[in-house]
Amino acid sequence: MVDAFCFDEKFELTDAMKNKYEDDGFFVVKNFLDKEEVENIWKTLEEPDSIMKKGYVTHEPDGKKIMRILYSQPGNDFTGILARSEKIVNTVEELLGGEVYHYHSKFILKNAHEGGRHVWHQDYGYWYKHNVFPDMITVWMPIDKATRNNSCLQLLKGSHKCGRITHVPSSGFMQTEADPERIEQLKQVCEHLYCEMEPGDVLFQHCNLLHTSAPNDSDMRRWAFVACYNRRSNSSIVKHHHPQYSPIEKVPDSEIKKCTNFTDFSGKDFVNPIGNEDDRKLYSAYNIRKP
Incomplete structure (x- = not known):
């Protein structure tokens, strides 16, 4: 379990949040998105x-699957407005x-029974070849309840201080x-x-x-939505x-709920490293059930 801060209408980054980010490498804000925004x-x-x-x-070696939707530009649909909102940016x-x-x-997207494992990694472990400094951040937003039983994130508290490994x-x-x-060495000194x-x-x-x-x-x-900056x-x-x-075109938080674009994804510059038509058909036809 992790400690968390609580969101309110006057939300602003506090010294306690900054200190936790510097000391632990992360912090969580509860109810950062309200029910309507998640819907x-x-x-x-x-x-x-x-x-x-x-x-x-992607089909993993153990027979499990990991489903992803990946894009480079935020766009103007609801997810783009959210990613450009002042409260996040x-x-x-x-x-x-x-x-x-x-x-x-x-x-x-990790489905019940078949969702695959993500191995231990740093996001900068993927990004450093293209970006000189670790001045980068991930904002992780579950849209399902994420628990120890259904593959929530596991973190090594403070491990960011060791630099990129x-x-x-x-x-x-x-x-x-x-x-x-x-990793095994760090587990001896960083709380799992x-x-x-x-x-x-939001993390x-x-x-x-x-x-x-x-x-x-x-x-x-x-399932989770993730924005990286x-x-x-x-x-x-x-x-x-x-x-x-x-330049990122920031929008006031009030614009989030005003956005009714849920289908026009133009300009998002989707990335599909697989290109497998059968997988795309499977993916688009997958039964969606809200929590």
Whole structure:
């Protein structure tokens, strides 16, 4: 279990939050998104022409699956407005100490019984070849209840302080794994936490924080929406599938609920490293059931 802060209408980043981010590498804010905002994320998945059609499925060595929807630009649909909202972007900019831009967003979808494992890694372990400094952050938003039983995130508290460690290709499809020997050493000095969260809770996570998630063998699905940001001064030095700096058009929080665009995903620049038509059909036809 992890400690959490509570969201209110006058939300602002506090010294306690900043200190926790610096000391622990993360913090959680409960009810950062209200019920209506979570429901509206779901609408982007439920509509007949939903964002689900843009996704892909990876088949892991153990027979499990991980479903993802990945894109580089936020766009103007509901998820884009949310990712550009002041309450998220202003918080991220304060934590990183400067202007940020949208690096990418994604849905990570682990279904009951078949959801695959994410190996121990740092997000910067994937990103450092294109970005010189770890001035990057992940904002993790569950849209299902995330528990120890259904593959919630596991974190090594304070592990971001060790800096980026060596990552090697994993047996998992397209996954990169932090050095297992180093992980075992860090487990001796960093508290191993299970980050259980409710829909609407939000995790702000340092890009060097070590984390993992187990296979989802439970009867409960575990779906999440994730937005990642890079500091402007750290704009990618190598062109790749995620963008270099472009200004993020922040919107007032009041615009989140005003947005009724759940089907026009133009300009999001989707990334599909698989390109398998059969998987895309499976993905778009998957039975969606809200919690």
